[in-house]
Amino acid sequence: MDLDDLPRAEFAFPGPLRDQLVAAILAGAKTSTTGLLLGYEREGEPLPRAGQRSVVIDSAERPVAVIELTEVRVVRLADVDLRHALDEGEGDESVAEWRAGHEQFWHSPEVRAELGDPDFTVDDDTLVVAERFRLVSTVDSASGAETPVGG
Numbered sequence: 001m002d003l004d005d006l007p008r009a010e011f012a013f014p015g016p017l018r019d020q021l022v023a024a025i026l027a028g029a030k031t032s033t034t035g036l037l038l039g040y041e042r043e044g045e046p047l048p049r050a051g052q053r054s055v056v057i058d059s060a061e062r063p064v065a066v067i068e069l070t071e072v073r074v075v076r077l078a079d080v081d082l083r084h085a086l087d088e089g090e091g092d093e094s095v096a097e098w099r100a101g102h103e104q105f106w107h108s109p110e111v112r113a114e115l116g117d118p119d120f121t122v123d124d125d126t127l128v129v130a131e132r133f134r135l136v137s138t139v140d141s142a143s144g145a146e147t148p149v150g151g
Contacts (some may be wrong), residue, residue, distance in 0.1 A: 003144065021101060026138060027089075031089065034129065036111075037129055053068045077122055077126045085099075102122075103122055108112060136149060
C-alpha cells in the first residue's frame with residue numbers, strides 16, 4: 001500500500017493533544033473519534049465512509065499508522081453514547097466528561113478560526129460525525145515501512 005495515496009488522518013492540531021491522541025491510537029486505546037459535520041461542509045469534503053483507510057499523521061507531519069474506518073454515523077451531539085465516548089481513549093469516564101473536553105476543543109480559538117466563526121459554539125443539536133476505526137498497521141518513521149497489526 002502506498003501511503004501517499006491514502007487520505008491523511010490528522011487528530012486535533014499539531015502539539016501535545018495530537019501527540020496524546022496518536023499515542024492512544026498506537027496503543028489500541030483510541031478506536032473512535034468525533035468531528036463536526038460543519039467542518040466537512042465548510043471544506044466541501046465528502047463524509048468518510050466505512051472501509052476507507054487513512055494514514056495517521058503525528059505532530060511532526062510524519063505518517064505513523066494506517067487506520068480503517070469500520071463505522072461512520074452522523075448524530076446530534078446530545079446523542080453521542082457512552083461506548084463512543086469511552087472508545088475515544090482520552091480517559092473520560094462519562095459522556096458529560098467527554099463532552100466537556102470536546103466543547104473546550106471545539107470552542108478553542110484554533111477551531112473557531114478554522115471554521116471562520118469567532119463566536120462558534122456547539123449545542124445539543126449540533127451534528128457530529130462519529131467514526132469508529134481499527135488500527136491496520138504502524139509505520140516506522142525512519143524507513144516508512146509498515147508493520148501490520150494483528151486481527
